Amino acid sequence: xxQLVESGGGLVQAGGSLRLSCxxxxxxxxxxxxxxxxxxxxxxxxxxxxxxxxxxxxxxxTSVKGRFTxxxxxxxxxxxxxxxxxxxxxxxxxxxxxxxxxxxxSKASYDYWGQGTQVTVSx
Numbered sequence: 001x002x003q004l005v006e007s008g009g010g011l012v013q014a015g016g017s018l019r020l021s022c023x024x025x026x027x028x029x030x031x032x033x034x035x036x037x038x039x040x041x042x043x044x045x046x047x048x049x050x051x052x053x054x055x056x057x058x059x060x061x062t063s064v065k066g067r068f069t070x071x072x073x074x075x076x077x078x079x080x081x082x083x084x085x086x087x088x089x090x091x092x093x094x095x096x097x098x099x100x101x102x103x104x105x106s107k108a109s110y111d112y113w114g115q116g117t118q119v120t121v122s123x
Contacts, residue, residue, distance in 0.1 A: 002112045003024070003028065009093075016086050018086065022114055032053060035050035037096075049081060051070045053074075061105070067085045086121045091119060092118075097111075
């Protein structure tokens with residue numbers, strides 16, 4: 001059974017930080033690029049960041065570049081998203097996903113998704 005489980009969300013004031021973690025089960029993770037997406041209320045799910053299997057190919061959405069950092073630990077089957085200088089516009093449900101191919105910033109390129117973790121940034 002393929003499973004991705006996110007954790008680390010919560011309520012934080014603007015300017016604060018959070019670290020999200022995504023733990024993957026067995027074959028879910030090995031050899032695959034991974035990504036983070038988010039969805040704000042009433043909006044489409046949008047790309048946040050992605051990382052290649054070896055950790056060398058990293059991409060960020062323009063809105064988070066310089067504030068967020070994606071990383072992975074293949075030995076622990078985890079992908080993390082460290083979020084600094086959070087803004088109210090960063091509020092939403094954050095999802096990690098496995099990329100099966102295609103464009104790194106397209107939802108259609110990802111086949112397995114976690115259940116999401118809520119991030120709320122107060123002003």
